Amino acid sequence: MSESRIQCSALRSKIMSAAEAARLIQNGANVGMSGFTGSGYPKVLPAALAERITTANAKGERFRVGVWTGASTAPELDGALAAVDGIEMRLPYQSDPACRKRINAGEMEYIDIHLSHVAQFVWSGFLGKLDVAVVEVGGILEDGRLIPSSSIGNNKTWLDQADKVILEVNSWQNSRLEGMHDIYYGTQLPPNRKPIPLVKVSDRIGEPYLRCDPSKIVAIVETHSPDRNTAFSPPDENSRLIAGHILEFFKHEVKKGRLPANLLPLQSGVGNIANAVMAGLNDGPFENLTAYTEVLQDGMLEMLKSGKLTCASATAFSLSSDALGELNANLDFYHDRIILRAQEISNHPEVIRRLGVIAMNGMIEADIYGNVNSTHVMGSQIMNGIGGSGDFARNGYLSIFMTPSQAKGGAISCIVPMVSHVDHTEHDVQVLVTEQGLADLRGLSPRQRAKAVIENCAHPNFKPALRDYYNRALDQSPGKHTPHLLEEVYNWHLSALRGEPM
DSSP states (O other): OOGGGBOOGGGGGGBOOHHHHHTTSOTTOEEEEOOBTTBSOOSSHHHHHHHHHHHHHHTTOOOOEEEEOSSOOOIIIIIHHHHTTOEEEEESOOOOHHHHHHHHTTSSEEOOOOGGGHHHHHHHTTTOOOOEEEEEEEEEOTTSOEEEOSBOBTHHHHHHHOSEEEEEEETTSOGGGTTOEEBOOOOOOTTSOOOOOOOSTTOOOSBSSBOOOGGGEEEEEEEOOOOOOOOOOOOOHHHHHHHHHHHHHHHHHHHHTSSOTTOOOEEEOSSHHHHHHHHHHHHSSOOSEEEEOSEEOHHHHHHHHHTSEEEEEESEEOOOHHHHHHHHHTHHHHHTTEEEEBHHHHTOHHHHHHHTOEEEEEOSEEETTSOEEOSEETTTEEOSOOTTHHHHHHHSSEEEEEOOSEEGGGTEESEESSOSSOSBOTTTOOEEEETTEEEEOTTOOHHHHHHHHHHHHSOTTTHHHHHHHHHHHHHHOSOSSSOOOTTTTTHHHHHHHTTOOO
């Protein structure tokens, strides 16, 4: 790697191998690592740390660390450390199969936190001391400021709060990313908080570089390694139908005067359904759209390219290889149309509420009254985590949750009498969408919501059973406000666990 990526001469003496840097992390340390949905995570230090843990374990010396990140990362980080049983505590979000297996087996502690809360928790000391920050950057300026890479996430907080800092300087990251970032250093804890001066998606309120006290930097590791790119499947029929229902809903809301002609800033979760919605919007009638979201996926990049989307604000990229090639080939075009912010700003409730964001997120299941489970299978098995869906659902102008109406080849209904785990209560859920249809729950009482959800969202194979449950609950429940049959409310989940028909 050229020395041009490390322009600060005073820091060049800190360059070392990943194995040498890993030896600076002690057993029991809490380590804040960069990374958000496969972008900007450290590429070689986690593997070196996993090797150190393996060596310690072979000697009978148990070695584990706490791993804090922005969100999910990649197998080279989560997977490598989970494989050697090297993670004591994981937060705030994960999607790695090895991590998930250990968490559900009770072999790894996991704290599922709203992404907007992480920085405040760390600054307030709720999570304990942050010992080490391991952060990937695109370069180091002459004065020691850091050029962020393809995600920001919690990096600002890690660099501020950690006792020791290890930097991975990745020459693979496009040098033309410099200047795309907006790092705001004005957030404070109560009672000293002031309004965040962000009133438009395109506003830049900070600076393009990360600050770090040079005296805390104990190691610099040079890398040239790509991000983990996720290939998205082409939209299937269910995804296209869900997208179609949402687009028709937007048209209706514009006609009613409840949304402007260019809608409101869009937030979209990760996945194929989200990309299908973006593809639908790209082909739809709406112009001059904006996005205020966590991750920028293929669909939003396509909308920027076509001109449908004028500006997108996020904290990270989550692109396929083809979309990444498009970004790098035309980065001069995208540079001023994309803003990457710290996740404490990208997910900040104040900003989301002010901008009037339209939140669109996936779910595992919803119940007939509008409660949503987005994290757990059958009540106790974690899938990934709540991520930023709660930040946007509770504070957005519109909160939309979407899923196919059934799962496991039609064996399981995603619309149930009562969700087995609640992440988003009926008070934060305004619209439910499946390939069957859309239920607008705004202004409806619980009993009205139940009818709307069953008739509009449930699959025909399960609709009669849901109607039967609701009608019997209405007749037999001691309370008629939110009728339930407590003795059988989880029978559908219990049948699924036993492998019986629902």
